[in-house]
Amino acid sequence: MASPPDTSKTIKLERYNSYIRKVNSTKLLNASSKLLFRATLLIALVLVFFFTFNYPPLSDTTSHHFHTHSHFLTSAFGGGGAWERQVRHSATPRRPNGFTVLVTGAAGFVGSHCSLALKKRGDGVIGLDNFNNYYDPSLKRARQDLLSQHQIFIVEGDLNDGPLLSKLFDVVPITHILHLAAQAGVRYAMQNPQSYIKSNIAGFVNLLEVSKTANPQPSIVWASSSSVYGLNTENPFSELDRTDQPASLYAATKKAGEEIAHTYNHIYGLSLTGLRFFTVYGPWGRPDMAYFFFTKDILHGKTIDVYQTQDGKEVARDFTYIDDIVKGCVGALDTAEKSTGSGGKKKGPAQLRIYNLGNTSPVPVGKLVTILENLLTTKAKKHVIKMPRNGDVPYTHANVTLAYRDFGYKPVTDLSTGLRKFVKWYVRYYGIQPRLKKENRIDNEQPDGSA
Numbered sequence: 001m002a003s004p005p006d007t008s009k010t011i012k013l014e015r016y017n018s019y020i021r022k023v024n025s026t027k028l029l030n031a032s033s034k035l036l037f038r039a040t041l042l043i044a045l046v047l048v049f050f051f052t053f054n055y056p057p058l059s060d061t062t063s064h065h066f067h068t069h070s071h072f073l074t075s076a077f078g079g080g081g082a083w084e085r086q087v088r089h090s091a092t093p094r095r096p097n098g099f100t101v102l103v104t105g106a107a108g109f110v111g112s113h114c115s116l117a118l119k120k121r122g123d124g125v126i127g128l129d130n131f132n133n134y135y136d137p138s139l140k141r142a143r144q145d146l147l148s149q150h151q152i153f154i155v156e157g158d159l160n161d162g163p164l165l166s167k168l169f170d171v172v173p174i175t176h177i178l179h180l181a182a183q184a185g186v187r188y189a190m191q192n193p194q195s196y197i198k199s200n201i202a203g204f205v206n207l208l209e210v211s212k213t214a215n216p217q218p219s220i221v222w223a224s225s226s227s228v229y230g231l232n233t234e235n236p237f238s239e240l241d242r243t244d245q246p247a248s249l250y251a252a253t254k255k256a257g258e259e260i261a262h263t264y265n266h267i268y269g270l271s272l273t274g275l276r277f278f279t280v281y282g283p284w285g286r287p288d289m290a291y292f293f294f295t296k297d298i299l300h301g302k303t304i305d306v307y308q309t310q311d312g313k314e315v316a317r318d319f320t321y322i323d324d325i326v327k328g329c330v331g332a333l334d335t336a337e338k339s340t341g342s343g344g345k346k347k348g349p350a351q352l353r354i355y356n357l358g359n360t361s362p363v364p365v366g367k368l369v370t371i372l373e374n375l376l377t378t379k380a381k382k383h384v385i386k387m388p389r390n391g392d393v394p395y396t397h398a399n400v401t402l403a404y405r406d407f408g409y410k411p412v413t414d415l416s417t418g419l420r421k422f423v424k425w426y427v428r429y430y431g432i433q434p435r436l437k438k439e440n441r442i443d444n445e446q447p448d449g450s451a
């Protein structure tokens, strides 16, 4: 009888094979679990990276945080970009201890003149302007060209764009803000009230919101207005007077600005200086102002409306020449103390100031017209009418004692001299050659209107 097959070997072989199968499946299991683990880790890392640097912000502070990262993102990836380089080049001071000034409204009348003055003395200047069409934007573009000839870059954007403002603070260490962007114009407020709320209230608050979280906080000088004196009769107007009778929405939004400034100074320690400008005029001025459109209308033989008060008196303004205003703005910046807050909390009381910047010698509008007629050697067609109830006030007259005391503000340009410079600029800019008297002919004037 054949011996039974030696199954022990078979069993061993089977056991060995099953062992090998187990080992292989364990190896396979290990390999695939390692692969799975690495894939999970990679996905987790990608998600962490995405949500850290790209998740849309939920709030302003987040957006500030977000923009810090997004800035990090661009620079981390070497994405400094042409825009950031332009901003930095424009904002870098060229003098020891120079300022880095954000000038809002830099394509505007006062903003462009101040930007040039600050840049020429070696401060860094970065402009912000939305180039709106309240008046002919081509004039704003022409001012922009003039500034770019002096290496001043204007960022095209709106005061209400929080992320953009935060980004600017991320890109350059702004030490001062000269806040001149606003919806100006006393009479226009009756046509477009919302524009005054958007720019003069919401825009200002947005700028203050970004400033309070900046580290370090900037010192802020901003444009208030002589119109806050409204229907006051005590003159000359003093900063110590009550100012609770605004005659226009424009004036009310500027007055509100002064109260908002007090609040952000009190809570967050922002250093704030308000400047009450008195009917500023000069080369590169605003076409919506009487001295400007009177010039245009006289040259084109159009009738002009010369206002009188309700009781038939002459209407007067303390017309202030742009070069004097620029000195006032720079003086206010130079004497502005540092803000005392950081990270949205104040460490101590901060400077809060208000100054009149006027010419201290009001002139009736009729006299302004006479000066223009002489300069243009053209008789005006005048329509003398009662001042419409459109927010206008009978007169303004500035007491500038405080500005003189604190930063040596001293206006030196009378209306005749200032209007002569304005007319010289006007006829050159618009390519008009009226029958100007010899002394008014264009001679050695600089492109920016300075003699």
Ligand SMILES: O=C(O)[C@H]1O[C@H](OP(=O)(O)OP(=O)(O)OC[C@H]2O[C@@H](n3ccc(=O)[nH]c3=O)[C@H](O)[C@@H]2O)[C@H](O)[C@@H](O)[C@H]1O
Pocket (backbone or CB within 6 Å): 184, 185, 186, 224, 225, 226, 227, 277, 278, 279, 280, 288, 289, 290, 291, 305, 306, 307, 315, 316, 317, 365, 387, 392, 393, 394, 396
């Ligand atoms: O100090 C300010 O804070 C303001 O100044 C400026 O306002 P105003 O002083 O009203 O200047 P402006 O309009 O040039 O009228 C000049 C004179 O002409 C009279 N006027 C005006 C128009 C007209 O058709 N006829 C006329 O007689 C008119 O009654 C007035 O007496 C800025 O526009 C304003 O943004 C704000 O900055």
